[in-house]
Amino acid sequence: MAFADSTVVLGRVSGAHGVRGWVKVFSYTRPMGNILNYPRWMLRKNGSSATHEMTEGREQGRGLVAKLSGIEDRDAALALMDSEICVDRAEMPRCAEGEYYWADLLGMDVVTKDGVSLGQIASMIETGANDVLVVVGDRKHLIPFVRPDVVRGIDLEQGRMEVDWDPEF
Secondary structure (H helix, E strand, O other): OHHHOOEEEEEEEEEEEOOOOEEEEEEOOOOHHHHHHOOEEEEEEOOEEEEEEEEEEEEEOOEEEEEEOOOOOHHHHHHOOOOEEEEEHHHOOOOOOOOOOHHHHOOOEEEEOOOOEEEEEEEEEEOOOOEEEEEEOOOEEEEEOOOOOOEEEEEOOOOEEEEOOOOOO
């Protein structure tokens, strides 16, 4: 499960910006600029990883750009394209009671209030009104993350979520 790992993926490098080694950043954080609050990024790509200090970062148009230590030109920045941006879990703020990082929910087993297994949380969709769990088992279920009406309970230690949901829907 995602929370067993000591790192959490917060975004990815989506391209190069300029000729001085800046990278374009696609952030999974909300608000998107929160990724710039983490000064040490571990970049993972094709099974290898390297840690870089984020020395500068800013919003640029509708996205983000960042300057990383050791990345001095466009070619070096392009080599990082499609790298996952990870941070150490210990650097992330603790969630308030009843709040969760998406990374903590991914991979979690989902069961109905009657104990019927629906599968595991494969991803989440941000819709604006409420987030939606994508649960994959024998079939795919799109379950609104609405508490307490639909999502009845979350047990991070057991990696289990209980929902009030019809398994046929």
